[in-house]
Amino acid sequence: MRVLIQVPTRIPAYKYGGTNRVAWCLGKELVKKGHEVLFLAPSGSSSDFAEVIEYDPSKGLEDQIPSGVDIIHLNHEFEHWPETPFIFTQHGNFNHYPLPLNTVFVSQRHAERHGSDSYVYNGLDWDDYGSVDLNGRRSFFHFLGNAAWRIKNVKGAIDVVRHTRQERLEVLGGHRVNFRMGFRLTLSPRVGFHGMVDDHAKIKFLRQSKGLIFPVRWDEPFGLAVIESLYFGCPVFGTPYGALPELVRSDVGVLSTSRSELTTAIEQSEDFSPLRCHEYARDEFNSELMAQRYLKRYEMILNGQTLNHVEPAMIGGHTRQFLEWNK
Structure with a gap:
């Protein structure tokens, strides 16, 4: 399988690195399993196990997808979603409109808050x-x-x-x-x-x-x-x-x-x-398990299935800025 993984920040992660660290570990694990991985990443990114295509913010996403890609794994929201089969992992809480049918969340609670049961736990390459x-x-x-x-x-x-x-x-x-x-x-x-x-x-x-x-x-x-x-x-x-x-x-x-x-x-x-x-x-939280779970979802999408029956959306919005903390 030829997989294009889009990351919103530079790889490899150097300091904080949440989303890009997880995407990096996923890409490495997919390569270990015999798949071809390409990263679509900001300027300054590099990888010793996958080709890196520099993302150009002045161009549309569809125009930057190389030929022969089977599926795109997006890790950032886009105004226009691609025609190529894709999966989108929502890593944060700050979306304000419905998300694509093939959206995955990063925990069960995260999914439930969007009216979904589609989630894959993050894993790291220990x-x-x-x-x-x-x-x-x-x-x-x-x-x-x-x-x-x-x-x-x-x-x-x-x-x-x-x-x-x-x-x-x-x-x-x-x-x-x-x-x-x-x-x-x-x-x-x-x-x-x-x-x-x-x-x-x-x-x-x-x-x-x-x-x-x-x-x-x-x-x-x-x-x-x-x-x-x-x-x-x-x-x-x-x-x-x-x-x-x-x-x-x-x-x-x-x-x-x-x-x-x-x-x-x-x-x-x-x-x-x-x-x-x-x-x-x-x-329980290693990159091999994460990759196995994503591969199952890639196959579902490529077989014409969707990961959600309706477009996920935050239920009730962010009603409270700070949750309870007692002395």
Whole structure:
């Protein structure tokens, strides 16, 4: 099968990289399975396992599809969808109109919020992450995500740690002074800020962390930070919103809307097995499983079937900007 994967940001991912990281892992896995993969990606992209076609925003999408492509895998919304058979993965929450019949979401909850039952969990190529030391010394907790997004609730993560006796938080993806959040200044010496870290720095922190603190205040579509943390043996302490109840089982973390409950939970983080967290992420959220699931859907589309009976659309819109977070 000849598959064209469109990505909205440069590949390979260097720092944050959500959608492009998943698309990269999918492409690599499809090549391993004997398929030909091409990427349609922004200027500056490169790949050592697939041809990269530079996307030209001044041209229409259809004009940039090479001949002989069996199916296009889109990861970004377009005003005009192509005539060539395609599948579209909706990675975010911010669509305001019906989506194509062949839309896939990234969790069951994400799909349900759009009136759909079509979803494929994200998976990562764990070989890209190097070795995992599950017996090493762990001395802090971490927050991983874009702290400038208030819905990610880094303030809540900081409050959880500040109410412990002596735990420390390392914020990966934010700064001590943040004007975008209405001038937030964090003075606590028990909180460190590291900005948007690259993969090398991120992995170094995850190897030494006791757990991820992730009290998001929106319906998280999936949460790569969750599975990356689990892979390195870090239990997850977050809120029960979006996909988190699907990803965070009781044996790998605690979900609550209460700061005090999460504070108590992280002080008992040693009750969780790093090995159990690691094995769960490795076995359930890998790129091979993701590729198998997408291949089934590619075949359905090429056989003339659709993935949804009606065009998916956000049910009720975004009625609440911030979901509940209690002290």
